[in-house]
Amino acid sequence: MQENVIEVQDLVKQFKVGGGPLKPKYEKIINGMSWHLKKGDHVAIIGQNGSGKTTLMKILAGIYLPDEGTVRVAGHDVKRELDEVLKKTSFVAPALSFLKKLSLRDILKFYGYSIGGEIEPAIKFLDDFGAGFMIDELAEVLSEGQKALLRFAIALLKDPEVMLIDEVTANLDVIKKEKLLNYLASKKDRISFIIIDHDVTTVDRLTNKLLMLKRGGTVMKLGDVNEILETIPYRYDVDVMPRRLIKKDYWDKYEQPWRGIGSHIQFICQTKKEVSELTTKLLDDKEVLSFTTSGLSIEDIYFFYLLNEDYASSEGIGRIGFEETTLF
Amino acid sequence: MVWEVTLRNLKNDWKYKFKLLFNSMYTAINLALFTIIAETLNPTEGALPEDYGDDGFLKFLFLGTYLWALFTRPFEDTVNCLPEETQKGTLGLLITNRVTVTKILMGRFLASFIISTCLATAVVMPFLGLLGMLTMQTLIMLPVILLVFFSMMIFMLCISLWVASFSLLFKKTGVLANVFIYGLKVATGMYFPVFGMGNTALLLGAIPISSGIVLLRDIFITGVPQGHGIEGKITWMGWETTPAQFIEFVVLSQVIGVLALAFIAYLSIKGYTKKAKLMGTIETY
Numbered sequence: 001m002q003e004n005v006i007e008v009q010d011l012v013k014q015f016k017v018g019g020g021p022l023k024p025k026y027e028k029i030i031n032g033m034s035w036h037l038k039k040g041d042h043v044a045i046i047g048q049n050g051s052g053k054t055t056l057m058k059i060l061a062g063i064y065l066p067d068e069g070t071v072r073v074a075g076h077d078v079k080r081e082l083d084e085v086l087k088k089t090s091f092v093a094p095a096l097s098f099l100k101k102l103s104l105r106d107i108l109k110f111y112g113y114s115i116g117g118e119i120e121p122a123i124k125f126l127d128d129f130g131a132g133f134m135i136d137e138l139a140e141v142l143s144e145g146q147k148a149l150l151r152f153a154i155a156l157l158k159d160p161e162v163m164l165i166d167e168v169t170a171n172l173d174v175i176k177k178e179k180l181l182n183y184l185a186s187k188k189d190r191i192s193f194i195i196i197d198h199d200v201t202t203v204d205r206l207t208n209k210l211l212m213l214k215r216g217g218t219v220m221k222l223g224d225v226n227e228i229l230e231t232i233p234y235r236y237d238v239d240v241m242p243r244r245l246i247k248k249d250y251w252d253k254y255e256q257p258w259r260g261i262g263s264h265i266q267f268i269c270q271t272k273k274e275v276s277e278l279t280t281k282l283l284d285d286k287e288v289l290s291f292t293t294s295g296l297s298i299e300d301i302y303f304f305y306l307l308n309e310d311y312a313s314s315e316g317i318g319r320i321g322f323e324e325t326t327l328f
Numbered sequence: 329m330v331w332e333v334t335l336r337n338l339k340n341d342w343k344y345k346f347k348l349l350f351n352s353m354y355t356a357i358n359l360a361l362f363t364i365i366a367e368t369l370n371p372t373e374g375a376l377p378e379d380y381g382d383d384g385f386l387k388f389l390f391l392g393t394y395l396w397a398l399f400t401r402p403f404e405d406t407v408n409c410l411p412e413e414t415q416k417g418t419l420g421l422l423i424t425n426r427v428t429v430t431k432i433l434m435g436r437f438l439a440s441f442i443i444s445t446c447l448a449t450a451v452v453m454p455f456l457g458l459l460g461m462l463t464m465q466t467l468i469m470l471p472v473i474l475l476v477f478f479s480m481m482i483f484m485l486c487i488s489l490w491v492a493s494f495s496l497l498f499k500k501t502g503v504l505a506n507v508f509i510y511g512l513k514v515a516t517g518m519y520f521p522v523f524g525m526g527n528t529a530l531l532l533g534a535i536p537i538s539s540g541i542v543l544l545r546d547i548f549i550t551g552v553p554q555g556h557g558i559e560g561k562i563t564w565m566g567w568e569t570t571p572a573q574f575i576e577f578v579v580l581s582q583v584i585g586v587l588a589l590a591f592i593a594y595l596s597i598k599g600y601t602k603k604a605k606l607m608g609t610i611e612t613y
Contacts, residue, residue, distance in 0.1 A: 015608045025353045055608075061424050065605040083426060097417030101343035113332045115424045122405065138343075154421070 005074060005162060005192045006037040006060065012068035013217070029055045030217030032069075037209065042193040044155035044203040046301075047213030047220070053196050054166065055217070060194065062162050063089035083220070087115070090155035093166035104131075104150060107139060111154045122153040128183075129176060144171035152180070167194045167203050181205045199222075200297050232270040232301060236275045240282060240291040250287070255279060268300065279300055286324045332436025333427065336443070341443055352447045355397040359455060362389040376521050377445045377546070377554040387459055395541050395604040397448035399484045400509060404438035406488035409436040409503040410495045419611045429601045430594075433492050437485050456548065473547055479582040486589040487512075493596040496604040516541060517549040522558035536585035539578040553578075559573035566595070 013032040019025030031081050036210045037043050044087040045053050058064045060073055071078045076090040098107050103127070103224050128131045129149050134142070142150065148171045155163060168184070169177040185205050186195065192204045203210070203225065210228050212220040220261040221228070234257070241264055248251075251258050251265055256278055269275045275293055341348070366386035373448055376384050409432065413419040456462050466473070493510055495501045516522065516538035523533060523542065533539050533556075546554045555570040604610040 014346065032537040050511075061419060063423060063605065064608055065602065067606060074600060086426045088423075091420075094421070095417055096424075098421065099336065099340045099418060101340045106336070106339060110332055110336050111421075111425050114329060114422075114427050151421075154425070158361065158425075 003039045003233035004036045004072070005039045005041070006035075006043075006194065007072040008033055008035050008056075009071075009250050010034055010069035011056075011066050011071055013059060017283055019165070019251070028217060030059075033213075033217055034069075035211060035219050035222050037194070039192065039193065040189075041163055041209050042188060042207040043195070043209040043211050043222075043258075044207040044225075045194065045196050045211045046198060048215055049283040050215045053213060055193070056213075057091070057093070057164050057166055057196060060162075061089060063091075073287035087158070088161040089161040089164060089273065090158050090162070091164045092155045092168075093149045094170045095166075096151055097147070098139050098150070103138055104135045106151065107111055107150065108157070112157050116150065117157040117159065122157050123154045125156055125183075126150070129179065132184065145176060146162060148172055149176070149180075153188070156322070160191060162192045162194065168195055168197050169199065170208065195295070198297065200295065204277065204287055210262070217325045228301065231297070235298055236269045236272070236293060237300060238267040238269065238278055238282070238291055238293050240267065240276060241289045242287050243289045244287070246287060254281060266300075268296065286327055329427065330432050330434045330438065332440040333431055337436055339437030341439060342382070348443065348447060351401060351444070352451050355393070355448050355451045358393045358397070359390060359452065363391055365389065366547065371521065377550070377556065379550040380553060381549070383459065384549060387461060388521065388545060389519075390455060390459065391461075391498045391548055392541060394448055394452040394456070395544065396513055396518050397452070397482075398441065398444050399537070400445045400513075402437045402485060403488045403491075403509050405440040406433055406437040407484075407492045407495065407501060409433055409492060411499070411501075414611050423610070429493075429496070430489070430597050433489050433597070434485065437488050441481060442560075459550045463497040465549065466548060469547045469551065471600060473544060476540045476543055476578070479586060480537050483536040483540075483582070483586045483589060486593045488587065490589065490593040490596050493593070493600045496597075497607070497609060497610075512537070513542075533577070534581045536582045536589075539581040543574075543578050550577065556589075 012028060013030040014026045016024050017027040021282075025325070033052070043054065047053050059066055059071055059078065061087050062078055065079055072136060073085045076082075076084040076088070078085050102252070108119040108122050111117075113123070114273065115234065123132060123135060126135065128285060131146050131149050134146065137322060139147070139150070148169075148220065163184075167226065169180060172180060174235045184191075184214075188206070195202065197203055208225055211221065211222045211226050214220045215319050218220045239261075239294060245263065251267075256269060258265055266295075267278055269278060279293060282291050363386065366383075366389050369385075371385055371388075376388060380388065381472070395485055409420065410429070413422065413432065417430075421428070491501070491505055494504065498504075512535075513519070515532050516535055517532070518541075521542075522538055533542065539554070542556060546552065553571045553575050556574050
């Protein structure tokens with residue numbers, strides 16, 4: 001039987017959100033979540049704000065402890081064998097920082113010592129990404145992109161079995177993003193990636209599973225990316241910027257499913273022909289200031305499922321007005 | 329790993345040279361103020377051992393200032409350590425890379441202690457020499473001085489860890505830290521001779537930092553430990569005002585005090601870290 005790299009069973013996590021010291025008020029951020037990931041699989045966690053993505057990541061990384069339930073990472077219980085979990089798990093997030101008055105070499109040496117790893121591979125990593133010449137510079141001179149690379153360099157010191165990454169390519173330019181994705185993808189045989197990312201390219205390149213969370217911290221769906229994509233009839237979206245705020249039923253005349261996102265209107269289409277017909281009409285519409293077309297994003301997929309599961313009686317993905325879009 | 333954390337902090341602190349300069353100035357100003365106090369006030373007759381001599385009160389205040397200059401900054405830095413690491417965004421990276429809260433705090437204390445010792449010693453030593461407190465007898469007693477000094481440092485480390493652990497659960501503990509350190513300075517005789525207080529002295533003097541300071545003052549000022557207390561006033565539990573009795577008292581207070589506080593600090597950090605991880609407050613300020 002294939003070994004599980006992540007096992008989450010009946011996980012509950014709650015935080016105090018108010019009330020007094022005698023009568024504290026708690027809110028469950030994760031409420032009875034169960035899922036597992038087999039070795040060799042990689043998962044992207046997606047969900048709206050308040051669905052517990054970051055909290056779940058921090059539990060897997062050993063920063064928070066579960067209130068109830070069990071969580072095992074790389075075969076070890078995060079409550080009872082935290083040090084073993086930390087030896088095998090790296091956590092990368094834009095919020096993680098380093099002392100700005102230390103050089104990159106000092107920072108790598110320090111973390112190399114803390115986890116018992118050699119720093120040469122990390123220096124080579126920085127070299128490959130064009131940041132090697134800064135090895136003796138202070139961290140305070142690093143750009144946001146270079147800081148992101150340093151976080152990965154530190155994470156890779158451990159030679160981890162599991163990498164937990166919040167926004168993989170945040171702050172990286174297009175070339176470095178591409179290079180990093182290639183680099184991480186080349187490690188997929190040895191490292192299981194658990195990522196929070198809505199970038200469809202990143203999800204596609206690094207993962208083969210999607211874990212969709214609902215607000216309130218339960219699992220909406222965990223499945224294979226391709227299988228999930230196959231269940232969605234839509235492939236493209238057309239994002240329209242109107243000249244002014246007009247009555248929402250105005251957009252019904254295009255007879256194409258749509259939803260409002262702030263001041264934008266987003267149409268979704270199943271085929272290129274539908275895109276072509278729609279954009280031809282939009283070009284002649286005086287109420288349209290501009291529009292862009294693109295492939296369906298991970299957010300769109302998530303939204304599709306959210307609507308279909310939470311709003312069974314709704315009209316489907318189309319004709320979702322401004323009120324409902326506050327869900328995002 | 330604690331030494332690696334210490335080095336990390338030393339390297340970082342060394343980059344803030346103005347802060348180091350102001351810390352040295354603070355010690356120098358304290359010395360100047362205490363000189364004025366010693367010149368204008370006199371302690372109660374018999375409160376200080378006779379062997380302290382005419383300028384005994386000035387020497388008494390100087391040594392108190394010096395010793396507390398060594399311990400105050402490390403205490404404050406340690407208590408503020410977790411909130412600062414969190415604000416800088418460094419705490420998450422540390423704890424996910426096997427650097428425990430205990431190691432973070434110990435490394436912070438030791439780095440600050442090394443810096444404080446270097447700075448305060450550089451500022452104070454010339455004055456100790458001028459006041460005749462650096463003699464051959466001081467050199468002979470150096471092993472005792474270092475031993476007591478080490479014990480006091482461990483005690484302050486433990487107390488710093490203990491108070492710092494509160495910041496895992498309760499935010500904005502800066503005022504608590506100030507109250508705590510000020511109270512400790514008063515209680516341990518920075519400003520007045522503890523053993524001039526009758527039976528209360530046995531309670532205050534039993535604090536390791538307090539008995540240690542008294543012994544170090546004796547050695548620096550007179551070259552040997554003194555018998556402490558005011559004849560006829562201290563009657564508790566067969567207390568006698570002999571040097572031998574006092575040394576026994578110092579050893580007991582150091583051993584029991586340090587061990588007891590180390591145990592409390594350990595339990596406190598373990599318990600509060602677990603609770604902070606459950607409450608989600610470990611990296612939130």
